[in-house]
Amino acid sequence: MSFNFELLHQEKETAARVGKITTVHGEIETPIFMPVGTQATVKSMTPEELWEIGSQIILANTYHLYLRPGSKLIAEAGGLHEFMHWDGPILTDSGGFQVFSLSDLNEITEEGVYFRSHLDGSKHFISPEISMEIQRDLGSDIVMAFDECPPHPADYDYLAKSLEMTIRWAERCKKEMQDTEQALFGIVQGGVYRDLRKASVEALLDIGFPGYAIGGLSVGEKKEEMLEVLDFTVPVMPEDKPRYLMGVGTPEDLLEGVKRGIDMFDCVLPTRIARHGAVFTSHGRITVRNAEYARDFTPLDDECDCYVCQNYTRGYIRHLIKRNEILGARLTTYHNLYFLINLMEEMRDAIQRDRFMEFYRKFYQKYKI
Amino acid sequence: MSFNFELLHQEKETAARVGKITTVHGEIETPIFMPVGTQATVKSMTPEELWEIGSQIILANTYHLYLRPGSKLIAEAGGLHEFMHWDGPILTDSGGFQVFSLSDLNEITEEGVYFRSHLDGSKHFISPEISMEIQRDLGSDIVMAFDECPPHPADYDYLAKSLEMTIRWAERCKKEMQDTEQALFGIVQGGVYRDLRKASVEALLDIGFPGYAIGGLSVGEKKEEMLEVLDFTVPVMPEDKPRYLMGVGTPEDLLEGVKRGIDMFDCVLPTRIARHGAVFTSHGRITVRNAEYARDFTPLDDECDCYVCQNYTRGYIRHLIKRNEILGARLTTYHNLYFLINLMEEMRDAIQRDRFMEFYRKFYQKYKI
Ligand SMILES: [Zn+2]
Ligand SMILES: [Zn+2]
Numbered sequence: 001m002s003f004n005f006e007l008l009h010q011e012k013e014t015a016a017r018v019g020k021i022t023t024v025h026g027e028i029e030t031p032i033f034m035p036v037g038t039q040a041t042v043k044s045m046t047p048e049e050l051w052e053i054g055s056q057i058i059l060a061n062t063y064h065l066y067l068r069p070g071s072k073l074i075a076e077a078g079g080l081h082e083f084m085h086w087d088g089p090i091l092t093d094s095g096g097f098q099v100f101s102l103s104d105l106n107e108i109t110e111e112g113v114y115f116r117s118h119l120d121g122s123k124h125f126i127s128p129e130i131s132m133e134i135q136r137d138l139g140s141d142i143v144m145a146f147d148e149c150p151p152h153p154a155d156y157d158y159l160a161k162s163l164e165m166t167i168r169w170a171e172r173c174k175k176e177m178q179d180t181e182q183a184l185f186g187i188v189q190g191g192v193y194r195d196l197r198k199a200s201v202e203a204l205l206d207i208g209f210p211g212y213a214i215g216g217l218s219v220g221e222k223k224e225e226m227l228e229v230l231d232f233t234v235p236v237m238p239e240d241k242p243r244y245l246m247g248v249g250t251p252e253d254l255l256e257g258v259k260r261g262i263d264m265f266d267c268v269l270p271t272r273i274a275r276h277g278a279v280f281t282s283h284g285r286i287t288v289r290n291a292e293y294a295r296d297f298t299p300l301d302d303e304c305d306c307y308v309c310q311n312y313t314r315g316y317i318r319h320l321i322k323r324n325e326i327l328g329a330r331l332t333t334y335h336n337l338y339f340l341i342n343l344m345e346e347m348r349d350a351i352q353r354d355r356f357m358e359f360y361r362k363f364y365q366k367y368k369i
Numbered sequence: 370m371s372f373n374f375e376l377l378h379q380e381k382e383t384a385a386r387v388g389k390i391t392t393v394h395g396e397i398e399t400p401i402f403m404p405v406g407t408q409a410t411v412k413s414m415t416p417e418e419l420w421e422i423g424s425q426i427i428l429a430n431t432y433h434l435y436l437r438p439g440s441k442l443i444a445e446a447g448g449l450h451e452f453m454h455w456d457g458p459i460l461t462d463s464g465g466f467q468v469f470s471l472s473d474l475n476e477i478t479e480e481g482v483y484f485r486s487h488l489d490g491s492k493h494f495i496s497p498e499i500s501m502e503i504q505r506d507l508g509s510d511i512v513m514a515f516d517e518c519p520p521h522p523a524d525y526d527y528l529a530k531s532l533e534m535t536i537r538w539a540e541r542c543k544k545e546m547q548d549t550e551q552a553l554f555g556i557v558q559g560g561v562y563r564d565l566r567k568a569s570v571e572a573l574l575d576i577g578f579p580g581y582a583i584g585g586l587s588v589g590e591k592k593e594e595m596l597e598v599l600d601f602t603v604p605v606m607p608e609d610k611p612r613y614l615m616g617v618g619t620p621e622d623l624l625e626g627v628k629r630g631i632d633m634f635d636c637v638l639p640t641r642i643a644r645h646g647a648v649f650t651s652h653g654r655i656t657v658r659n660a661e662y663a664r665d666f667t668p669l670d671d672e673c674d675c676y677v678c679q680n681y682t683r684g685y686i687r688h689l690i691k692r693n694e695i696l697g698a699r700l701t702t703y704h705n706l707y708f709l710i711n712l713m714e715e716m717r718d719a720i721q722r723d724r725f726m727e728f729y730r731k732f733y734q735k736y737k738i
Contacts, residue, residue: 040688044695069663069688077666077684085680294438297446311454315446319409319438326413326695 003141003183003210005242012354015234015261016347021057021211021242023089023141024181025081028056029348030242030263033254033340034091036271038064040074040084043271044330045337047086053306053338054345057089057141059266062134063098066126067117071137079139091266092140093246094131094173094187097215100149108148110165128169132176132184143182144213145173147189152219159191167203174207185211185244188233192225197233205238212237213244218253218267226253230260237261251280251343252369255360258347270340274332277321280339284368288332293318306338372510372552372579374611381723384603384630385716390426390580390611392458392510393550394450397425398717399611399632402623402709403460405640407433409443409453412640413695413702416455422675422707423714426458426510428635431503432467435495436486440506448508460635461509462615463500463542463556466584469518477517479534497538501545501553509551513582514542516556521588528560536572543576554580554613557602561594566602574607581606582613587622587636595622599629606630620649620712621738624729627716639709643701646690649708653737657701662687675707 004022011017021028035042035050038061042050050058060080065071077083080090099105103115103124112127126134131146147166150159170186177184186204190196204212214233217226230245237243242263248254249267257265270280277289281301286293288300299309300317308317308331320328350359373391380386390397404411404419407430411419419427429449434440446452449459468474472484472493481496495503500515516535519528539555546553555573559565573581583602586595599614606612611632617623618636626634639649646658650670655662657669668678669686677686677700689697719728 039692039694040685041694041696044699046696046699068692069684073664073684076664077682083682083685085685295442295445313446313452315438315442316409316452316454323408323437325408325410326698327410327415329695330413330415330699 002181005211005240007240009352011351011356014259014356016258016351016356017261017263018348018351019242019263021089023057023183025087025089025141026056028089031254031258031344031347032056032264033249033344034059034264034266035337035341036061036266036268037084037086038268039068040065040080042337043275044326044333047084047088049334050086050337051088053334054341055088055337057091058086059091059093060084060138060140061098062092062095062131062138063102065138066095066134067119067124071134075137075139079137081139089142090138090140091142092135092138092144094144094146095126095134096131096144096147097149097247099126100151110168128172129176132173136177136180136182140182142211143177143184145170145184145186145209147187147215149216149219150189150191152191152216152221154191156191156193156196159189159193159196163189163196163200167200167207170204170209171207174209183210185209185213187213187215187246188237189216191216192221192229194232197229198236201233201236209241211242211244213246213264214262215246217245218247227256227260230257230262234261249340251340251363251367254340254343255347255363258344258351259356259360270336271333274336275329277318277328277332279332280336282366288314288318289321290318300332300335301339304335304339304342306335306342308332308335308338371550374580374609376609378721380720380725383628383725385627385720385725386630386632387717387720388611388632390458392426392552394456394458394510395425397458400623400627400713400716401425401633402618402713403428403633403635404706404710405430405635405637406453406455407637408437409434409449411706412644413699414706416453416457418703419455419706420457422703423710424457424706426460427455428460428462429453429507429509430467431461431464431500431507432471434507435464435503436488436493440503444506444508448506450508458510459507460511461504461507461513463513463515464495464503465500465513465516466518466616468495469520479537481515497541498545501542505546505549505551511580512546512551512553514539514553514555514578516558516584518585519558519560521560521585521590523560525560525562525565528558528562528565532558532565532569536569536576539573539578540576543578552579554578554582554611556582556584556615557606558585560585561590561598563601566598567605570602570605578610580611580613582615582633583631584615586614587616596625596629599626599631603630618709620709620732620736623709623712624716624732627713627720628725628729639705640702643705644698646687646697646701648701649705651735657683657687658690659687669701669704670708673704673708673711675704675711677701677704677707
């Protein structure tokens with residue numbers, strides 16, 4: 001098994017921790033934010049730029065790549081790393097979340113899910129085994145179990161039943177993924193219910209995975225609900241395995257997650273808002289697309305030392321975004337990803353020095369939400 | 370006067386020549402292709418990437434920048450170089466071509482042109498003096514005279530009359546542009562008529578400019594007509610000044626222009642076709658967007674040593690273009706500009722060695738039109 005997680009430092013006051021994940025394609029210092037490359041590209045960025053801003057691992061979407069260009073085609077190209085010219089670690093999701101949120105669902109059975117593509121209505125079937133096969137074709141370093149993603153809100157009984165099937169599916173995923181260099185993560189479900197989350201963790205532990213994700217959050221629940229779920233879920237998760245909070249990515253959520261012991265995050269937010277002209281700054285989020293920035297010839301963030309903030313002004317970037325120029329989306333995306341990745345680096349440093357809460361307070365003093 | 374042109378080598382068999390232009394923002398080896406940055410950005414490219422592919426000078430469009438974000442705003446930012454973070458030479462057109470082709474023309478008078486913006490219908494007036502003022506605000510290194518751009522086809526009498534006014538306008542431009550470090554180029558008009566082109570050159574020579582452009586070509590006339598105009602126009606142009614063929618940019622047209630003694634070219638073609646998934650290769654143009662390239666895991670051009678051809682395949686780029694991914698447009702644009710700029714470099718080398726026709730024949734043997 002070439003996958004490994006090492007807990008390097010547990011912060012004194014909080015659950016925050018620093019660790020190191022080893023994969024075939026390199027090491028990852030945690031906690032880490034993973035840029036999302038849905039269609040085998042982190043929108044607008046080259047792999048070289050992703051390295052430049054300190055990306056250690058990126059994410060790609062199984063559902064999208066399965067539909068187009070097709071996972072078999074990517075396998076022919078030599079796998080996702082070769083296809084997209086990124087030789088660092090890659091994590092792929094299982095396709096489950098998109099099957100349940102994007103596609104026309106036809107039927108959920110014990111065997112798997114029948115659905116129609118959101119693109120052309122074509123019929124498809126994905127089971128735990130098929131999801132593993134697709135992810136094997138993609139050749140990612142971290143593979144996610146295929147789970148049912150219940151809608152939010154869902155009632156307790158529905159969630160409890162869904163959870164049971166998800167556990168059976170997790171077992172099938174593990175069976176299918178034996179004897180590979182790909183590390184399969186289990187996904188903790190259970191909505192906002194403490195006992196369901198706990199049961200989910202325990203069942204997954206019985207099966208045994210090299211890492212565990214928390215799914216079913218950031219799907220429309222209140223911020224306090226999400227934090228409460230973390231508060232009672234993370235403590236029952238194993239210490240010696242990486243913990244991945246799926247789909248979470250505002251600066252403040254990263255801070256809250258790390259404080260509670262989360263090691264990995266991903267989200268399309270920084271890249272999506274960038275394309276609409278919104279950027280993170282040390283003082284909060286701003287919409288640089290707005291008229292007030294037309295004659296602002298200062299950087300996006302005066303405390304940021306990224307390529308964009310060293311060379312371009314808000315006024316110029318606003319002009320580019322207003323004109324729908326590709327360079328506009330490039331510059332805002334680059335800065336936003338840098339901002340989050342740099343934030344994680346600063347958090348790792350604060351954790352190492354047992355000063356996480358000092359960092360946490362200083363962040364909120366400046367960053368207006 | 371900080372602008373200078375030096376003729377370095379006249380090829381033996383053809384009119385092709387190698388020269389050096391000096392501007393405040395650096396030197397330019399000619400013949401050269403200038404990437405077009407209509408909205409103060411060469412679509413999808415950073416200035417660093419433009420340097421990387423060997424761009425020596427870029428072009429920006431006065432009409433577009435005057436309307437949005439406004440030339441006064443750019444002057445406030447410190448001029449175009451500062452605004453867009455490009456510190457190499459910049460050439461701006463006069464706005465004439467766009468006023469005559471994009472806007473709703475209201476009235477052409479001796480004083481100037483009344484028109485409505487193609488964006489919002491707002492009323493504007495541009496005269497030779499105003500065009501110079503706008504270009505002064507932009508702070509470009511090479512400034513183009515404001516000329517009337519007659520529609521194609523136009524009859525002889527219309528062209529003759531238009532030419533006379535354009536000459537009077539050129540005089541007014543020169544008067545307005547004295548005592549600046551910006552070099553003002555005159556524009557030769559006269560359609561496809563030999564005597565009009567000759568009269569145009571002579572009248573401009575009487576006024577005296579540091580460089581001369583050939584306008585009114587590549588506007589819908591036949592290829593043979595364009596080459597014929599070059600055949601009788603270039604020889605009457607001065608040897609010791611740069612010659613700029615406006616709006617021309619296919620590989621074969623660059624070859625034909627250089628052969629006839631042209632020093633400078635610009636065109637939106639390489640960047641525009643790139644965004645639609647078409648690229649130049651040593652063997653001719655291909656549309657990499659097409660289905661036949663889905664499983665083609667070879668580079669765009671197997672003879673190209675650009676960043677894109679060293680790291681990406683046709684199959685991946687096809688996938689990106691089909692999915693409308695920004696990286697797709699980035700990669701095709703990068704390669705196409707590199708292709709033309711590298712072609713110019715190869716031509717300069719062939720001219721220096723007095724082997725231009727050998728290069729010319731070899732090019733056509735491989736490159737299928
Ligand atoms: Zn920045
Ligand atoms: Zn290339």
